[in-house]
Amino acid sequence: MQVLVLNSGSSSLKFQLFTMPEETIVCSGVVERIGFTDARFKFNSELLNVETETKVLTHKAALKLVSKHLLNKKEGVLKSAEDIKIVGHRVVHGGMYFNDTVQITADVKEKIKSLSSLAPLHNPANLEGIMVAETIFPSAKQVAVFDTAFLQSIPEKAYKYAIPNEFLTKHNIRMYGFHGTSHKYVSEQANSFLNKKESKIITIHLGNGCSMTAVKNGKSVDHSMGFSPLEGLIMGTRSGTIDPSVIFHLKDSLGYSMKQINALLNKESGMLGLTGYSDLRDIELKASEGNAECKLALQMNAYRIKKYIGSYATILNGLDAIVFTAGIGENSSLIRKLVCDDLDFLDITLDEAKNNLRSKNLRAINSDASKVKILVVPTNEELEIAKQSVRLFVN
Template sequence: MNILVLNAGSSSLKYQLIEMPSQVVQCVGLVERIGMEDAIFTHEKDNEKHSEVTPILNHEIGLKKITKTLLDPKIGVINSVDEIKAIGHRVVHGGSKFSHTVVVTKEVKDKIRDLFDLAPLHNPANLTGIEIAETIFTSAKQIAIFDTAFHQTMPKEAYQYAIPSTYLDDYNIRAYGFHGTSHKYVSEKAIETLNKDTSKIITIHLGNGCSMAAVKNGKCIETSMGFSPTNGLVMGTRAGDIDQSVIFFLMKKLNKSADEVNDLLQKESGMKGLTGFSDLREIEEKAGNGNEDCKNALKLAAYRIKKFIGAYAAALNGLDAIAFTAGIGENSSLMRHLSCCNLEFLGIELNNSKNEIRSKDIREIQSLNSKVKVLVIPTNEELEIAKQTCELLN
């Protein structure tokens, strides 16, 4: 069956059309800068890319543009919208309401709307994508896949905060975790590589947003992001873990508003705050040329990863493998090296030559002496969404 995977952001629409269960990707595309006169539309089929700059003032126009392209006699891949049997929608926050993939109903949409406060930048756009798709692909099943669902297996001692219990009971304030689709996909690939009945794995998703998860026998038991995607590791523009007293200090001592502090911690911190740059490739290049701020930022980010590796090895009571994924995790040999060095006591030791190899395939980069497998696994969130959609319908 043809499954269209849609990821609706606040100003973007990503899509892939995937034939399942063969897992053949028929086309991929992206609408960027939605709401602008100079929006950018790209569509790729059979390694041939079509790009154009065009006004796309809202998500409805964007999805209609995608649909028209899918039907185009030259660069399209279908003859009728009825050929698409299901649409898998990425929804960032499912709260504690959704632990599995679901068919979209009015009740599901109402619950996604109820969670707007927990993900104000993402859930409204995700719901908009669903509602527009319903009007265009009228015969297709609409399926919602939640970023938080994979982490719903965490035990209460992992997700509850040490504040009065009424805040959990009445307001659902707890750790949820994110990047769940990626962590699920990567952990399953790691389990296949281990080829054993039981497994203790740490997945390390490093991109502009960064998170880690401890996965025991295929179930998440701990993750670094919490109530929102802002805590845990050092990220491109997000601070990650920080003493909450710093927030009150900034508000009282420096007379900053809550919104100003929020913007500071989410948009002006992390690697950007430490170096002035948010692109890791540029930071690595400048560090190599002697920039002390950039060298320090790389060490700081890797140190945070190492702390979580140690903590998660304790939570798992052992460790079979760690798996690096996403843009930085897959492509930065330096970050992998810095994150794994001096962890021999945990049984982690890299083979430096293997670590330098660039490939789109799953690969092992540990030394012969390493007791723990160190894996690089390219993530594929769109394929995972298609798989979960297919499994639900079957």
């Protein structure tokens, strides 16, 4: 069975084509900088490797570009669009509507649209990816896999805010959390590595968006993001947790509109606001050259992560492993070192030689003396989406 997985971001489209249930990757790639004349397109298969800049102004154009290469007569991997049996879509926010994977219907699309205000950078792009895929692959079953689903097991004492009850009961205002597909995948990989029936794990997803989850016996029990993806850790352009009074001060004393504040906290803050750069590779380079703002931003980033590790170790009443994943978590030995320094009290000690080694495989980077495992687990949200999509129809 051919399963195409689409991960539509605000200005990007990641894709992987799998043969299932073998979990074989047929091809993969990404379209970045959608909306620009110099968009970047990558397509990798056994017969064809493309990396180029081209004009891609819409998600529809991006998916058409992908399908053109999938169906290339000489070097394509499909004979026709009908070969795709399932298209699995990553959808960031499922609200209280969805606690599992679902086949997409008109009602599902309407609910995804209604939640766009809660994830304005993601849900609209996710929905557009769905609508475009329906036109290009009309015979395929369209499936939505929600980032919030894995986090539905978090108990009420953790997800409820200390505001009047009616805001939860009437307006569904609560902590939802995000990156659930990634946290689910890497926590399962970590559990398999630990080979324990019962486990206490903290998963740390560090990319442009960052989040952490406390996972007990395979179930999430707490999470760093909240009602929206804005809360929690310091991210590429998002502020993370901030005193709500700052918003009132920006509006009432400094004259900012609510639209400006929303843009400030979501798109102009985080590492970008602290350093002028949103890409951690640039920040690490500038820090190594002596840039004081970049040095401080890295320390702040790691400090925030440490606070959550301490908090979650308490909630879990112990700890078997911490897991680093996603682009920064998998590739930045510096961030991992800054996070793990001075955590001896929790029996977390890093082996710097292991930490500095590069690998695409799951690996332990803790010292032999460390009672808590420090794992680097490459995430594979696309494979998890493919598995959940197939499971929907097989079971």
